[in-house]
Amino acid sequence: MSTAIADRAPASGPESIQTFTVTVIIRRFLPGIDLEPRWEDFDVEMLPTDRVLDALHKIKWEQDGSLTFRRSCAHGICGSDAMRINGRNRLACKTLIKDLDISKPIYIEAIKGLPLEKDLVVDMEPFFDSFREVQPFLIANSKPKEGKERVQSPEDRARFDDTTKCILCAACTSSCPIFWTDGQYFGPAAIVNAHRFIFDSRDESNVRLDILDDKEGVWRCRTTFNCTEACPRGIQVTQAIAEVKQAILRGKP
Amino acid sequence: MSLTIENPRAPRTRRSPGGVNWEKWGWVYMRVSGVILVVLIFGHLFVNLIVGEGVKAIDFAFVGGKYANPFWRIWDFAMLWLALIHGANGMRHLVNDYAANEKLRKLLLLALGGSTAVLLVLGSLVIFTFDPCPANSPADLLPSFCS
Numbered sequence: 001m002s003t004a005i006a007d008r009a010p011a012s013g014p015e016s017i018q019t020f021t022v023t024v025i026i027r028r029f030l031p032g033i034d035l036e037p038r039w040e041d042f043d044v045e046m047l048p049t050d051r052v053l054d055a056l057h058k059i060k061w062e063q064d065g066s067l068t069f070r071r072s073c074a075h076g077i078c079g080s081d082a083m084r085i086n087g088r089n090r091l092a093c094k095t096l097i098k099d100l101d102i103s104k105p106i107y108i109e110a111i112k113g114l115p116l117e118k119d120l121v122v123d124m125e126p127f128f129d130s131f132r133e134v135q136p137f138l139i140a141n142s143k144p145k146e147g148k149e150r151v152q153s154p155e156d157r158a159r160f161d162d163t164t165k166c167i168l169c170a171a172c173t174s175s176c177p178i179f180w181t182d183g184q185y186f187g188p189a190a191i192v193n194a195h196r197f198i199f200d201s202r203d204e205s206n207v208r209l210d211i212l213d214d215k216e217g218v219w220r221c222r223t224t225f226n227c228t229e230a231c232p233r234g235i236q237v238t239q240a241i242a243e244v245k246q247a248i249l250r251g252k253p
Numbered sequence: 254m255s256l257t258i259e260n261p262r263a264p265r266t267r268r269s270p271g272g273v274n275w276e277k278w279g280w281v282y283m284r285v286s287g288v289i290l291v292v293l294i295f296g297h298l299f300v301n302l303i304v305g306e307g308v309k310a311i312d313f314a315f316v317g318g319k320y321a322n323p324f325w326r327i328w329d330f331a332m333l334w335l336a337l338i339h340g341a342n343g344m345r346h347l348v349n350d351y352a353a354n355e356k357l358r359k360l361l362l363l364a365l366g367g368s369t370a371v372l373l374v375l376g377s378l379v380i381f382t383f384d385p386c387p388a389n390s391p392a393d394l395l396p397s398f399c400s
Contacts, residue, residue, distance in 0.1 A: 177350070178350060181350050181351060181353065182349075182350065213274060213277060214276070215276050217276075219276035219277055219279070219280045220276075222346070222350075245280070248277065249277075249281070
């Protein structure tokens with residue numbers, strides 16, 4: 001359990017490891033109590049190896065149990081703990097505190113553009129709705145030969161390799177200024193996941209190109225590159241969107 | 254187990270059926286007009302500001318002389334239409350992105366479309382009806398090179 005690991009870690013290290021105090025300022029919102037979100041600050045003792053997620057854990061476990069945030073794997077794979085840290089969308093579990101400027105307070109707030117539910121938790125349904133709408137699954141009506149698989153060459157696999165890395169953390173979509181003002185826009189994450197199947201040689205459907213060739217589809221993208229900068233997996237999101245635009249103009253991948 | 258993978262649901266698209274996809278063609282227009290405008294605008298600046306005497310040469314006679322040549326009329330006409338529509342489309346994007354109130358958005362788009370249309374018509378009129386020496390005008394209103 002993560003609790004046990006977190007408890008053991010400081011004890012097992014050498015005594016000489018320097019701890020430091022950081023001020024974390026969190027944008028709190030408790031529905032039913034707060035009418036408006038408010039900023040609340042906490043002082044936490046941290047090790048150089050600690051991440052922002054560890055600071056949140058320390059606050060929740062030792063100072064204020066009402067602090068609410070999502071996290072699951074805590075290793076940058078599940079995509080639960082995307083949040084806005086010092087004005088940038090990052091995964092709390094992949095951001096080391098010592099990499100931030102610790103002479104100043106660290107500001108943490110929920111990702112923007114999705115309805116705020118409590119503290120750092122937002123309603124992800126609109127985000128997953130757009131994801132569902134691009135049909136992010138293999139559509140193939142032809143049958144492979146009896147007893148054979150759907151064969152794909154390494155080159156064909158490499159074509160969409162970048163966009164297979166998406167963990168649906170919503171860091172890109174919630175950093176997109178178009179998405180902030182227009183919640184109808186599909187958003188970078190949905191287009192990235194459409195890209196993953198549009199350019200899959202085994203997929204036989206062009207339906208995603210029609211879905212994204214929409215008023216709220218790829219043409220709303222202004223190539224701001226916020227999404228590429230925000231992606232914790234290093235996906236070239238803006239490039240993927242541009243490739244989908246070209247595919248729509250061509251009418252085929 | 255079936256080897257084909259059926260589509261589990263009927264596809265849902267948000268596009269209104271039929272009609273031209275304006276967003277797509279708007280996007281294409283911005284790219285195409287942008288490339289042409291780079292040539293047109295820098296050509297325009299070069300001819301007006303650098304060639305010959307440079308910026309000192311620009312006066313009424315210079316413009317009159319330029320518009321005596323149909324080549325420059327077409328050049329300026331293309332520049333006027335491409336640049337104005339390019340700019341207006343950019344403004345339309347801004348309005349769509351930032352005007353949250355639906356009534357305000359419609360109003361801004363109407364004002365934008367109206368002013369663009371007026372500028373296009375006025376500009377085209379000037380380019381194609383420009384005459385530095387109109388007939389039957391009093392001589393003291395005409396520039397010196399007309400006589």
